[in-house]
Amino acid sequence: NDNYLNDRIKIYPIPSIDKIIIDCSETQNLYYIIYNCLGEIVLQGELAKVSNEIDISSLTSGLLIIRLTGVDWTVQKKIIKK
16 A cells, blocks of 8 residues: 555655645645654645645755645655755
């Protein structure tokens, strides 16, 4: 199931300076949470389109984790912010 979701969810560019794009064909009840390296939530919201742009310019540079949650699945991916 993870490989199936990883193939259907694209996050780019990595590394990123000011925004990330999330392409996902799953668009119903899709939410994201971005955590910093301390595990603190720094950004969260809902993804309502196939291609979504998230502004991360205000976040601190370094490694971030994004968790995407659908109706019956969750995927985590790493993001690097410059």
